[in-house]
Amino acid sequence: MMLRMLPSPAFTLYSDTPVLTDRSWDGWWGDLLCPELPSGDPLLDDNGNKGSDATFANIEDIELWAEQSLPVYDPPSDTVPLPLPALPGDQRLDAVLQQCYGMIYRASVKVVGNMADVDMKLKTTNGSNDCYAFNICKSLTQIVLKFQDNVEFGYLNTHISKVLEPLLTKPLVQLEVLGSQSAILEVIGRATKAADAIVRVNINIYGPQDVADVRKEVARHLSDQKIYLQRPDSPKLGSVYDNPHVLKFSDIDISSFDFKAKVAPPRAEVSTDPKKLQKIVDNVYASLTRGSKLNRMEGDSRVETKLLPHQQEALDFMVQREVGPIPLEFCLWKPMEGDNKDWYIHAVTGAKSRLHHVETGGGILADEMGMGKTLSILALITKTFDSADKWVAPLDILSDNQREQRRSRATLVIVPSAVLINEWLNEIDIHLNGSLKILKYHGARRKELEPTLEKADIVLTTYHTLVVDYDKRLKPLHRIEWFRVVLDEAHIIRRHATTFNRATSELKAGNRWCLTGTPIQNKLEDFGALIAFIRASPFHNLAMFRRFVTTPFDESEERRAVATRNLTLLLESLCLRRGRDLLHLPDPKERVILLDFSKAERDLYKDTVDKMDRALRHKPGETRSTRMFGLFQIQLQLRILCNHGTYQHPLSWKRQSLLDEREAQLCQVGIDREVVCSVCCQPISLLNANRAYQRVGGNCAHVLCSDCLEESEELNEGVGDEVMSCPLCALSGAHVPGSRLGARTGDHDDGYLRPEGHSSKIEALVSDIKEDLWKSKSIVFSCWTHTLNLIERYFEKESIPYLRVDGDCPTVRRQKVLDDFSNKPENPILIMTTGTGAFGLNLTSANRVFIIEPQWNPSVENQAISRAIRMKQKEHVLVTRYMIRGTVEQVS
Known part of the structure; x- marks a missing residue:
């Protein structure tokens, strides 16, 4: 039983309203739009819910065309409502409302009341085909769903309630709410609190068959609210399905878009923990066969480096994805057989079309980190120069006024930071013969380079630069249609709502490529963002x-299982993913050195534990949350003490270092957690914000990305060692002490470490470093800047030469330090903070890695180590980790 809508004067039919005849669209328009227009597809927002600013099948463009092109009828005020057909009793509306406009799919409902009562009511009611029909009515604030005995079941979410509220007053519109009994029972059965009792229902909408105005008004109302109907799963017997949100074309078989087999009735959602998701994704990666079915293609003569076999196969894959032909096995559009032999069907969506779809235009190179993706792209660029020239040639005969878009044969490469621009320039110098025109579009004076953009072969820029220009009135990089756009570390655009995503997506290009070692980081939608960028229709x-x-x-x-199959099909077609086992790199050798405190260190450690424990237990007004934070601080201080030994002040925990806390938390959350730059409002990895946190004084809450920080330094050239305030605070007139430009935090830490002391851990490091000091290069990682300061003391005392990179190192100086470490034999050691080493470095010149303290987040440590274990590494890398026996380090 469902709620019947009673007639209301609020809804009026006009007898003299002109009705436009149904017009079909002939010819190739149907073939062109067919894959975009599956019948009744829902529109989801960024959270997977209905109703968003997203577009589906260019529906907003279609609506805009309709508003501008179709006649608008403004009915006179004295029109007379059409009488309803004279039918007896309840048959009246049922006989009229026989047209099903479609279904609102998976609307969320907050279940109310006693869960045991809800469970009992559903179990004692036998719905048809597991479907339960709820009554629907309006309360003071929301739309309420009720059981058939009018006991409240739950409330529709606010957005859907607001959308449906006007429809409840319309006599010729009927709403039918259907929910899966088994799915609802499963949800409420595992709900541990009221907030967990969220279920999904489908809402069918019915109207009269022969009154076009009702159909048109409902369609317009829903589309204005970004709600789009789809094919109903369980329509009423005898009803006719006619979706007003689906365009009809004479040369498209609309019935072929039957998604009922692909869209099941609402079911209970199954939770996926990150480890299980990662296991499934790893199994999908392992099942891929594309890499084993590629030929080895030689690079162009302009590439002076001999491509490795896996890079030759990558070149074959990329040429297939750009020039073709793509093997039928890996095409998404498959030819049909039998009576439908002139048709094609999409392997994932099931859509059918007579058009043979061209699937070239780029792809995703997702080899694991360290396999030489940069060289593979350089090989593609040089291999396809002829294709680039042909692509540009048709527009060369047009005048500037005739061109809608300037075309360039260049490849635009977008990277996360200026450091990676330098990495690309180094790779170009090493691998190419110097005949290409390379342009670095970055920095405060980049505007001067705009006239030369079109004439370059490769243009290098950063995501930050692209976004800054995008936000301005003039968009030089968006005014050019590039032959190819390449996103390095492409997972940066994985979040659909960011300006990074929007700015890159609006670039014009003939071919689009994503380079990433982690196409799926936290969720499946990460990969969906990459597919959306390459525009794989x-x-x-x-x-x-x-x-x-x-x-x-x-x-x-x-x-x-169906979703996993679909994901596998998309990966096989659009993506090449191989593991580093193809490189046959020498396996790293790992060792953990357990050390014992000296008596003085042990006494200090025990005394600190006792004092901090007493302070925490007797702290007044203690809550659970503040107690947990206190426990974190105890662990933090004890871990630092394991590094510093008796150099640590006995009461250092009373004057806690904000820098220590920041650095520890940065390494704890890893590379996936983000903050927003206070200047450009772009998300940045917390690890990449390490330097920004250090460069600005402890009293300031501003966070600057590396690009904005570099720009502020350019404005402060010549300041030297003077103290620099936060750029934003300086603009507002506030005085916030900062650090000296280019100075290390440890140079002015106000006596954080004692002048004298003993550290068993650092002494062990020095002893190990001195072995084979000049036979191999070494990297030393620590989470804390203060620990690097102590290591410096020891090295200087032992006259051990070293270089240093930390979060306080400007980009220009950082690049010089890395170059000196890699190329000069007189620099055998590089010490650096763990966060700094987790991004944008190629350190294959080192074959010894020392990790001073165990990390709470192993992924950060692994990212840092992998900078040394990558292509071109010929020797075994020895990884040494230090740990103090019987301390918090063994428990962490």
Whole structure:
């Protein structure tokens, strides 16, 4: 039983309203738009919910065209409502409302009341095909769903309630709410608190068959609210399905877009913990066969470095994805057989079309870190110069006024930071013969380079520079249609709502490439963002990826299998992913050295534990949250003491170092956690914000990304060692003490470490470093800047030469330090903070790595170590970790 809508004067039909005849669209328009227009596809927002600013099948463009091109009828005020057909009793509305406009899919409902009562009501009611029909009515604030005995079941979410509220007053519109009994029972059965009792329902919408105005008004109202109907799963018997949100074309078989098999009724969502997701993704990677079915293609003569076999195969893959042909096995559009032999069907969506779709235009190179993706792209650039010239040639005969977009044969490469621009320049110098025109579009004076952008072969810039220009009125990089755009570390655009994503997506290009060692970092949608960027139709719309991969993956084990299959098909077609086992790199040798404190260190450690414990237990007004933070601080101080020994002040925990806390938390959260730059408002990895946290004084809460910090330094050239305030605070007139430009934090730490002392850990490091000091190069990692300061003391006392990179090192100086370490034999040691070493470095000149303290987040440590274990590494890398026996380090 469902709620019947009673007639209301609020909704009026006009007898003299002109009705436009149904017009079909002939010819190739249908073939062109067919893959974009599956019947009744839902539109999802960034969180996977209905109703967003996203577009589906260019629907907003279609609506804009309709508003501008179709006649608008403004009915007179004295029009007379059409009478309803004279039918007896309840048959009246049922006989009229026989057209099903479609279904609102998976609307969320907050279940209310006693869960045991809800469970009992559902179990004692036998719904048809597991579907339970809820009554629907309006309360003072929201739309309420009720059981058939009018006991409240739950409330529709606020957005859907606001959308449906006007429809409840319309006599010729009927809403039918259907929920899966088994799915609801499963949700409430595992709900541990009220907030967990969120279920999903489908809402069918019905109207009269022969009144076009009702259909048109409902369609317009829903689309204005960004709600788009799809094919109903369980329509009423005898009803006719006619979706007003689906365009009809004479040369498209609309019935072929039957997604009922792909969109199941609402089910209980299954939770996926990160470890299980990673295991599934690893299994998908292992099942891929594309890499084993590639030929080895030689590079162009302009590439002076001999490509390794896996790079030759990568070149074959990329040429296939740009020039073609793509083997049929890895095409997404497959030819049909039998009576439909002139048709093609999409392997993932099931859409059919007569058009043979060209699937070239770029892809994703997702080899693991350290396999030489940069050289592979350089080989592609030089191999396809002829294709680039042909692509530009048709526009060369046009005048500037005739061109809608300037075309360039160049490849635009976008990287995360200026450091990686230098890495690319180094790779170009090493591997190419010097005949290409390379342009570095970065820095305060880049505007002077705009006239030369089109004439370059390779243009290098950063995401930050692209976004800054994008936000300005003139967009030099967006005014050019590039032959190719390459995103390095492409997972940076994985979040759809960021300006990074929008700015890169709006670039014009003939081919689009994503380079990343981590195409799926935290969730499946990370990969969907990359597919959307390369515009692999129809998945250039992220809603399609959510529909066929993300949403079913979280619905049930059965649907998860379907989603995994779809993900595998997309990876096989669009992505090349291989592991570093292809490189046959020498396996790293790892050792953990357990050390014992000296008696003085042990006494200091025990005394510190006792004092901090007493202070924490007797702290007034202690809450659980503050107690947990206190425990974190105890662990932090004890870990630092394990490094510093008796150099640590006995009461250092009373004058806690904000820098210590920041650095510890940065390494704890790893590379996936982000903050927002206070200047450009772009998200940056916390690890990459390490330097920004250190450069600005402890009383300031501003965080600057490296690019904004570099710009502030350019404005402060010549300041030397004078104290620099936070750039934003300086603009506001506030005085916030900062650090000296280019100075190390330890040079002015106000006596953080005692002048004299003993550290068993650092002494062990010095002893190990001195072995084979001049036979191999070494990197020393520590989470804390203060620990690096202590290491410096020991090295200087022993006359051991070293170089240093930490979060306080400007980009220009950092690059020089890295170059000197790699190229000059008189520099055998590099000491650096762990966070700094986790991003943007190539340190294969080192074959010894020393980790001073165990990390709470092993991924940060692994990222740092992998900078030395990558292509070109010929020797075994020895990784040494230090740990103090019987301390918090063994428990962490």
